[in-house]
Amino acid sequence: MPNWYSQHRFNQIPPTGLVLPSSGAEPAAPVTFELWGDTASGRAKWRTSGGSWTAFDDVADGAVTNAKIAAGAGISLSKLATDPLSRSNHTGTQPASTISDFQAQVRANRLDQFATPGADLNAGGYRWINVGAPQGPNDAARLADVQAAAAGISVKPAVRAGTLANVTLTGLQTIDGVTLQAGDRVLVKAQTNAADNGLYTAAAGAWARTTDQLAPNTFVFVSEGTTLAETGWAISTNGAITPGTTPISWAQFAGGGGGGAGAGLAQNGANLDVVAADTSITVNPDSITVGLVPIAKGGTGATTAAAARAALGVGGSFAAALPALTPGVWANVVHGLGTEDVTEPSFRDATTKEHVRLDSKTIDANTIAVRADIAVAAGAVRMVVTS
Known part of the structure; x- marks a missing residue:
């Protein structure tokens, strides 16, 4: 077959049997x-x-588009630039409803595995049931725990005022600085006849006992009053109580400094104040300072030892080892007795205990000068002087 050196047209006649070299x-x-x-x-x-x-069946890089891929074409993930199954490549949000086991997986976790709440929990009116017994001060209490703690305890509605002494149980009088009004609840606790003690309702005429049932461990709080404001009281009487027959005793358990003012104290409302009998004690807002105690109360009325001795009419004494002495040179010794009227010092050898003789003279109210004719080592001689 000859070689063709020019283009040939087939005029749309398909060649047959054509095979590529x-x-x-x-x-x-x-x-x-x-x-x-x-x-x-x-x-x-x-x-x-x-x-x-x-x-022929290859496509140039980057030439594959969505339109060129047939529906249902099987494409290996390894051929894709981005793995659509990798979670790290996901963006946006995915509704929980599209995750088949979402609820099952969440419900499988225990409450203690979730993060600590950052706000109050609302049970929506439902109860927490099967709660364990509380162990610490911040644990939730069960109804049984509350009932056990409150067993035998009866807290009554607060009264407006409480009595401090025997009163006439009639009329709108003033109790502990509180002018009563009809209907006010009053704690009566200091009657001469203890059987008259109890809880009453104030009235213009005779007072009547309240309908509260009184028994041991009955508690009540006082709202107002110069002395009893914000204090708590409990019946300390044991056994069954018949109002008007059983003597009733009340004991303070809260507020006002506990059981009231004791020796050396004064009660001021809910506060207890220290009482100073004289200026030897100064009561400050948050402390007590002891001042000069007079001789009549066992003190000296002085702020220095010398002044104390003078006030008491007694002399003082001073004893100490002498410093090193240079022959013929005066050395001052401070005794601090605060007076020139002192006795002649006495001297003794610190080793042999023998008394020795040294020259001495008074310099001032607190100082004596000492001189020796020979060298004396420091501490070799002790001196005693009295006033």
């Missing part, structure tokens, strides 16, 4: 769009304008 090696001197059957790979190829051979 094939070989295991690339054709020599290929041209763009030349066709070749690669027997090494078993694929038909064409020459690209870039100078490479591409199989």
